[in-house]
Amino acid sequence: MATDVHRPVNPQATEASGAEEPRLTQAVRVQGLTRSFDGRAVIDDLQLDVRPGEFVALLGRSGCGKSTLLRILAGLDRDIEGTVLVPRRKAVAFQAPRLMPWKKVWRNVLLGLPGKPDRAIADRALEEVGLSHRTDAWPKTLSGGEAQRASLARALVREPDLLLLDEPFGALDALTRIKAQHLVGELWQRRGCAVLLVTHDVEEAVLLADRVLVMDEGVIAHEQEIDLARPRDITDPRFAEIRGQLLERLGVDTAAEAA
Amino acid sequence: MSISHAPPGSPAPDIPETSPQGAVEPTSPAPAPDLEPIVPTSSRRTRVPRWLRRTTGPVLLLALWQLLSGTGVLTADVLASPGRIAQVAGDLVADGSLTSAMTTSLQRVAGGLLLGTLIGTGLALVSGLFRVGEDVVDAPVQMLRTVPFVGLIPLFIIWFGIGEAPKIAIITLGVTFPLYLNVYAGIRGVDAQLIEAGESLGLSRWGLVRHVILPGALPGALTGLRYSLGIAWLALVFAEQVNADSGIGFLMVQARDFLRTDVIVVCLIVYAFLGLLADFVVRSLERLLLQWRPTFTGR
Numbered sequence: 001m002a003t004d005v006h007r008p009v010n011p012q013a014t015e016a017s018g019a020e021e022p023r024l025t026q027a028v029r030v031q032g033l034t035r036s037f038d039g040r041a042v043i044d045d046l047q048l049d050v051r052p053g054e055f056v057a058l059l060g061r062s063g064c065g066k067s068t069l070l071r072i073l074a075g076l077d078r079d080i081e082g083t084v085l086v087p088r089r090k091a092v093a094f095q096a097p098r099l100m101p102w103k104k105v106w107r108n109v110l111l112g113l114p115g116k117p118d119r120a121i122a123d124r125a126l127e128e129v130g131l132s133h134r135t136d137a138w139p140k141t142l143s144g145g146e147a148q149r150a151s152l153a154r155a156l157v158r159e160p161d162l163l164l165l166d167e168p169f170g171a172l173d174a175l176t177r178i179k180a181q182h183l184v185g186e187l188w189q190r191r192g193c194a195v196l197l198v199t200h201d202v203e204e205a206v207l208l209a210d211r212v213l214v215m216d217e218g219v220i221a222h223e224q225e226i227d228l229a230r231p232r233d234i235t236d237p238r239f240a241e242i243r244g245q246l247l248e249r250l251g252v253d254t255a256a257e258a259a
Numbered sequence: 260m261s262i263s264h265a266p267p268g269s270p271a272p273d274i275p276e277t278s279p280q281g282a283v284e285p286t287s288p289a290p291a292p293d294l295e296p297i298v299p300t301s302s303r304r305t306r307v308p309r310w311l312r313r314t315t316g317p318v319l320l321l322a323l324w325q326l327l328s329g330t331g332v333l334t335a336d337v338l339a340s341p342g343r344i345a346q347v348a349g350d351l352v353a354d355g356s357l358t359s360a361m362t363t364s365l366q367r368v369a370g371g372l373l374l375g376t377l378i379g380t381g382l383a384l385v386s387g388l389f390r391v392g393e394d395v396v397d398a399p400v401q402m403l404r405t406v407p408f409v410g411l412i413p414l415f416i417i418w419f420g421i422g423e424a425p426k427i428a429i430i431t432l433g434v435t436f437p438l439y440l441n442v443y444a445g446i447r448g449v450d451a452q453l454i455e456a457g458e459s460l461g462l463s464r465w466g467l468v469r470h471v472i473l474p475g476a477l478p479g480a481l482t483g484l485r486y487s488l489g490i491a492w493l494a495l496v497f498a499e500q501v502n503a504d505s506g507i508g509f510l511m512v513q514a515r516d517f518l519r520t521d522v523i524v525v526c527l528i529v530y531a532f533l534g535l536l537a538d539f540v541v542r543s544l545e546r547l548l549l550q551w552r553p554t555f556t557g558r
Binding site for chain 1: 452453455456457459460461462470471474475477550551552553
């Protein structure tokens, strides 16, 4: 389904000549982005384009700048050089759910929406993530998975054109993580928004993304389209092959496993 | 190698003994460990209701006091007996002097508390929320904070005369600083991650203050309020014992002149009860405003 929606745009071609027609065809456009901390460039002249509705996963070793890139796209880090174009409507789900502990779950979901939004909006969003029974709970009484789903509902209620996920499953236990991954896949297919998922879990990236980017030394060092049919099967030998290739890119030797 | 490390008393012959009959080993079950029951809390807890348990301490203290007075160990000019004190308290209430003194004192505390809360919280908001405010406000407040406010009483009398103003001013001064410090610390202690999350949700600056920073500073603010209340009573005692012609402190000064330890104790008890009442008010506020916070309630 995903490949039907997205017209095959050749990213290499647009990168060279796409400067004339930027915003229309892209959900994200980053050109020549540099971000330095104390003179050390964490992101160094980075280029990135994300098509509308595309699911992009960003892999990389810890400290490679992938979270910094996400924070820049979210508008939380503006100490930058270069061009960054993002949709006005964007939402972030962080690794920690970051719910305001003094607001009940449904109020957290509505937080920051313009005007006086109706509670029904929050209830609908919470139902979408399967949390309708916890709308009236205090965030500190939620389990890790529930809190993460509430955080996801809070992001989705903004109807974003770009959803930024910063290792949203990192703190979940293995079983909850599988469920949450499926949920994100479903929500993305239903909403059709562009997603940038920052993760260090290669399997998760291959399972969900249309395109996997590997970040290293402050740039996108490797890029791989995942053309496996959805829903994807982890036991598929091609899945394992792609996973092995990506792991190798990340410097993990899986020769024995991939063979 | 492991044998060389084995304690001398260890049964060394075990190894040669068990190795030939290794097949038999699994069939002989390991010795069962001693089991002990995990007692459920409900059965471990005593059946005495909470309020009764909480009152036993004071009641025991009272009984001891009465015993000492009754046996003559504690003479009346040192400390009157609880019975005598109850009687005096009854008399003071009956002739209206205690109630009128209490009303005056309460008014002073309320006035000072209100002013101090406004000033302390206001200053803390200015220096907590704005960096400019911090630069301008924080240093002078930190300097003034170290001046013992009781020492300012003579100055206040010169400035404000001997009416209500210096008394309320002293209480205000005492209340302002703990509140300032705690609200300021509360604001600065708000989790930066939550502020960032608020920003990512598109909250305006005022929205951040209202939805993230102020609620986050509330636990600190309530701690400050509790300190402030304690200090308010303390300041009241000081203020009323200098140049007062009404209030509980005045009653005490008067009683001192007539060596009436019973009246002094009655006044002290009134102070104590007012303090307890204030604490109860803050506790209730905390329960109401901080219900989102799961806390350890003791065992």
